Amino acid sequence: MPEKKITLSVSVNGVAHTATIEPRMLLSDFLRHELGLTGTHVGCEHGVCGACTVLLDGRSARSCLTLAVQAEGVEIETVEGQGSVDQLGRIQEAFRQHHALQCGFCTPGFIMAITDMLRHHPLESDEQIREALSGNICRCTGYEHIVNAVRELARERGPLT
Amino acid sequence: MKPAPFEYLAATSAAEAAEALAAANGDGKIIAGGQSLMPMINFRLVKPTILIDINRIAGLDRIEKHGERLRIGATVRHRMTATDALVHRHIPILHDAMHHVAHLTVRNRGTFCGSVCHADPAAEMPMMTLLLDGTIAALSIRGERQIAASEFFVGSLMTSLEPDEFVTWIDIDTLPPETGWGFEEFSRRHGDFALACVATTMRIVDGVACDVRFGMMGVGETPLRLPDIETLVEGQAISERLLQDVSEALKGLLQPNTDIHASADYRRHLAGVLARRALRDAWKRATFRKDGPDA
Numbered sequence: 424m425p426e427k428k429i430t431l432s433v434s435v436n437g438v439a440h441t442a443t444i445e446p447r448m449l450l451s452d453f454l455r456h457e458l459g460l461t462g463t464h465v466g467c468e469h470g471v472c473g474a475c476t477v478l479l480d481g482r483s484a485r486s487c488l489t490l491a492v493q494a495e496g497v498e499i500e501t502v503e504g505q506g507s508v509d510q511l512g513r514i515q516e517a518f519r520q521h522h523a524l525q526c527g528f529c530t531p532g533f534i535m536a537i538t539d540m541l542r543h544h545p546l547e548s549d550e551q552i553r554e555a556l557s558g559n560i561c562r563c564t565g566y567e568h569i570v571n572a573v574r575e576l577a578r579e580r581g582p583l584t
Numbered sequence: 585m586k587p588a589p590f591e592y593l594a595a596t597s598a599a600e601a602a603e604a605l606a607a608a609n610g611d612g613k614i615i616a617g618g619q620s621l622m623p624m625i626n627f628r629l630v631k632p633t634i635l636i637d638i639n640r641i642a643g644l645d646r647i648e649k650h651g652e653r654l655r656i657g658a659t660v661r662h663r664m665t666a667t668d669a670l671v672h673r674h675i676p677i678l679h680d681a682m683h684h685v686a687h688l689t690v691r692n693r694g695t696f697c698g699s700v701c702h703a704d705p706a707a708e709m710p711m712m713t714l715l716l717d718g719t720i721a722a723l724s725i726r727g728e729r730q731i732a733a734s735e736f737f738v739g740s741l742m743t744s745l746e747p748d749e750f751v752t753w754i755d756i757d758t759l760p761p762e763t764g765w766g767f768e769e770f771s772r773r774h775g776d777f778a779l780a781c782v783a784t785t786m787r788i789v790d791g792v793a794c795d796v797r798f799g800m801m802g803v804g805e806t807p808l809r810l811p812d813i814e815t816l817v818e819g820q821a822i823s824e825r826l827l828q829d830v831s832e833a834l835k836g837l838l839q840p841n842t843d844i845h846a847s848a849d850y851r852r853h854l855a856g857v858l859a860r861r862a863l864r865d866a867w868k869r870a871t872f873r874k875d876g877p878d879a
C-alpha cells in the first residue's frame with residue numbers, strides 16, 4: 424500500500440520546523456533522525472522506560488508512543504531546550520550537584536518529566552516525589568540521588584499556587 | 585521495532601471518523617491516547633491500513649453530569665478523570681481508583697474510553713465501568729448504539745464493538761452521598777497493572793449493607809462483577825464470619841491464570857485478602873458517611 428506522506432509544522436524549543444514525513448514515523452525518530460536532536464533517548468520503544476519523554480504543549484509525553492504527525496501545531500520541548508554543556512539548566516545543575524546520573528541514558532527523560540512535575544505537581548513529600556518519578560526507569564543510580572535532586576528543586580520552587 | 589506503513593487521518597468530527605472507519609472495511613484503527621495502541625503498533629502486533637485520530641474532534645474532552653450519571657467523553661485523559669471535581673464529589677471510589685493508573689506521563693495522554701475499548705482484564709477503568717453499570721455509546725455510519733457494560737467485555741482485549749464502531753462517550757452511575765466504598769489493589773510497583781484488585785460499594789440501611797456492588801480485576805479474562813458475592817453481603821452486617829464466608833466463596837468462583845507475574849493460587853489468595861480489606865473499608869466509610877454526611 425503506498426503511504427501518503429504528510430507535511431508537518433511543529434515548534435521545537437521555540438524553533439519552527441516543517442517536514443514532509445511518513446505517517447508511521449514516531450515523534451522520537453522525527454526528533455532524532457529528521458531534526459538531529461539526539462538528546463531525546465530511545466530505550467524500550469513501548470512506553471515503559473520513559474527515556475524518550477518530551478513535553479507536548481507543556482505536559483510530559485512518551486515520544487515513542489506519539490506519531491510525529493500527531494504533533495501538528497504543537498509546542499514541543501526537549502532536553503536540548505534546558506541548557507547546554509557550558510550553561511546547564513537548573514534541573515541539569517541539580518542533577519550534577521546531587522550525582523543524580525551515572526551513564527546518563529535515562530537522564531533526558533527524567534529531566535523532561537521533572538519539568539512537568541515542577542510546573543504542575545505538589546511534590547510535598549518524598550512519597551509524592553517517588554510516585555511522580557515512577558514512570559521513569561534508571562538502571563544505574565538506585566534513584567536515591569534523583570529523589571534528592573527533585574526534593575531540592577521542589578523546595579526551591581515552593582508550594583504550587 | 586518500527587510500525588508497518590499506514591495512512592493517517594486527523595478527524596475533525598465524529599461523523600468523519602465514522603465514515604473513515606467504515607471505508608477501512610475492518611482494517612482501520614481509532615487512536616485516542618495511543619498509550620496501549622502504539623506499543624502494539626511498534627511491535628507490529630497490529631497493522632492497521634489507516635489510523636483515525638479522534639483527538640482533534642471538538643467536544644469529546646468533557647466530563648458532564650446528566651441526572652444521576654456522569655458522562656465521560658472519548659478524549660478525556662486519565663489526568664482529568666483523576667482530578668475532576670465532579671468525579672471526586674460523586675464517585676469518590678473512581679477518584680481513588682485513578683491514582684492506581686499508570687504514571688504521570690502516561691496519564692497525560694491515555695483516555696478513559698480508550699482504556700475501556702482496549703479491555704485489558706487488569707485495567708482499572710473497564711472494571712469501574714462494569715461496577716458503575718456503565719453504558720457505552722458506539723457510533724458508526726449506521727447510527728448510535730448504546731451498549732451495557734455487562735455486554736461489552738467479552739474476553740481479554742475483546743469487546744462487543746463492531747469493527748466499524750467507535751466510542752464517543754461512556755456514562756456511569758454516580759453514587760448517593762452516604763455510599764461507602766473500598767478499593768484494594770495489589771501490584772508489584774506503583775502504576776503497574778494489578779495482580780488482583782477489588783472494588784466494592786454499599787450503603788447501610790437499618791444496620792445492614794444494601795445496594796452492594798462487588799467487582800474484581802486481574803483474576804479472569806475480563807473485569808468481573810460477582811453477583812454471588814453481592815447477594816452474600818446484601819442484607820448483612822460486615823462481621824469476621826461474613827468476611828470468612830466471602831473469601832471461601834471467592835475460591836470457588838474465581839479461575840485466575842498463572843503467568844510470569846503470579847500463580848493462580850497466589851491470585852486466589854490475594855483475592856480473599858483484598859476482598860476482606862475492601863469490604864471492611866466500605867462498611868466503615870458507609871457508617872461514617874451515614875452519621876455525618878458532610879464528613
Ligand SMILES: Cc1cc2nc3c(=O)[nH]c(=O)nc-3n(C[C@H](O)[C@H](O)[C@H](O)COP(=O)(O)OP(=O)(O)OC[C@H]3O[C@@H](n4cnc5c(N)ncnc54)[C@H](O)[C@@H]3O)c2cc1C
Pocket residue numbers: 469470471613614615616617618619620621622638658684685686687690693694695696697698699701702706707708709749750751752775776777778
Ligand atoms: C507504562 C504504562 C503503564 C500503564 N499502566 C496502566 C495501569 O496501571 N492501569 C491501566 O488501566 N492502564 C495502564 N496503562 C494503559 C493506559 O491506561 C492506556 O492509556 C489505556 O489502556 C488506553 O487508552 P488510550 O487512550 O491510550 O487508547 P489507545 O492506545 O489510543 O487505544 C487503545 C485501543 O482502544 C481503541 N480505542 C481507543 N479509543 C477508542 C474509541 N473512542 N472508540 C473505539 N476504540 C477506541 C484503539 O483502537 C486501540 O485498539 C499503562 C500504559 C503504559 C504505557
Ligand code: FES
Pocket residue numbers: 464465466467468469470471472473474475476485486487488
Ligand atoms: S523509549 Fe519511550 S518509553 Fe521507553
Ligand code: FES
Pocket residue numbers: 523524525526527528529530560561562563564
Ligand atoms: S544513569 Fe544510567 S540509566 Fe540512569
